[in-house]
Amino acid sequence: MAASPPTTPPQKPTPEEKVKKSPLFVNILNELNVDADQLQKRQALMTQIETLLSARYGARNRLISYIFRFGHPHALMLTADIPSLETILNSVTGAEQINVILHSPGGDATIVEKMVDMCRSHLSGNNRQLRIIVPNVAKSAATVMALGSDTIIMGYPSELGPIDPQVQITVSGSNQWLSALSFVESRDILMKQIEEAIKQKKPTVGLLTQLAGLNIPFIQEMDHQIDFAKKTASRLLQKYMLKPTYPRRDARLRKANQIAEKLLSKKLFPVHGQFIDGATAKNELQLNVEVLDMKDELWLKIWEYYVRSEVQMNIQRQPGQNKIKLFESSHASLVAQGN
Numbered sequence: 640m641a642a643s644p645p646t647t648p649p650q651k652p653t654p655e656e657k658v659k660k661s662p663l664f665v666n667i668l669n670e671l672n673v674d675a676d677q678l679q680k681r682q683a684l685m686t687q688i689e690t691l692l693s694a695r696y697g698a699r700n701r702l703i704s705y706i707f708r709f710g711h712p713h714a715l716m717l718t719a720d721i722p723s724l725e726t727i728l729n730s731v732t733g734a735e736q737i738n739v740i741l742h743s744p745g746g747d748a749t750i751v752e753k754m755v756d757m758c759r760s761h762l763s764g765n766n767r768q769l770r771i772i773v774p775n776v777a778k779s780a781a782t783v784m785a786l787g788s789d790t791i792i793m794g795y796p797s798e799l800g801p802i803d804p805q806v807q808i809t810v811s812g813s814n815q816w817l818s819a820l821s822f823v824e825s826r827d828i829l830m831k832q833i834e835e836a837i838k839q840k841k842p843t844v845g846l847l848t849q850l851a852g853l854n855i856p857f858i859q860e861m862d863h864q865i866d867f868a869k870k871t872a873s874r875l876l877q878k879y880m881l882k883p884t885y886p887r888r889d890a891r892l893r894k895a896n897q898i899a900e901k902l903l904s905k906k907l908f909p910v911h912g913q914f915i916d917g918a919t920a921k922n923e924l925q926l927n928v929e930v931l932d933m934k935d936e937l938w939l940k941i942w943e944y945y946v947r948s949e950v951q952m953n954i955q956r957q958p959g960q961n962k963i964k965l966f967e968s969s970h971a972s973l974v975a976q977g978n
Contacts, residue, residue, distance in 0.1 A: 745779025
């Protein structure tokens, strides 16, 4: 009797697959003049969202977006994004409250604090607030950026992620992204094994040979990267999100460090791409998260805007040119392209 072939567990859909299977995505693609009139429709939606936000929070709210096309090798948060972000922020400057629709896999965490400060520099008035709205995915450095807001707005499909730094290495000619923590943990485990072997008077030659084979300067750099991620996350939380709840600086520092450590914990989040939903972010991480009901008018408008943005990213203006990033407000729109 022939053995049955092994069953393959179902794969988690990618962010693009999750959107493209939705009826809304298909309906928008079927609209006439999709490239010609989508900008007007998106910006009209942004104005409607601003009106809803202003009514909900009792202050003048403006909205911008910072949306990435997942899967493209250059779809990362980079220093090159700064001029485009500033251009869009100039179109909403002076608002009492600014909201950023963020859909990003992450990128260079060293620019996150600068981006947060840029957004806040355009605020004015007595009730200044910066909100990050996550319609679908904000991972890694994008999660760190969300920690620099006063409130994170999420819906039922929204997700944040762990903030452990990733490093690209080449294995058998193929580029792979691995967590910096994996290199540091491998060294620490080996050091612990050597220590135990010495205590028990067991041979250590094999273990010492493995230790000698490690790239120590590289692993030390991974240590620095992890420390930087923790300090950046903690610093942003202390300056903004945690300040109203923890007025005492020492208590705020402890809480910020606890949250940063959780977001770096391989025990809590073993995989870098792990799904952290709104309930987990709010209840377990104790972030200031507002989870919108799926039937909430504000959420429906946010989701429609996001899906229309995904449609925009999938329309090629020129053969061989892919849209990578969208920076937008109700009065300005910039698209970053690449091969």
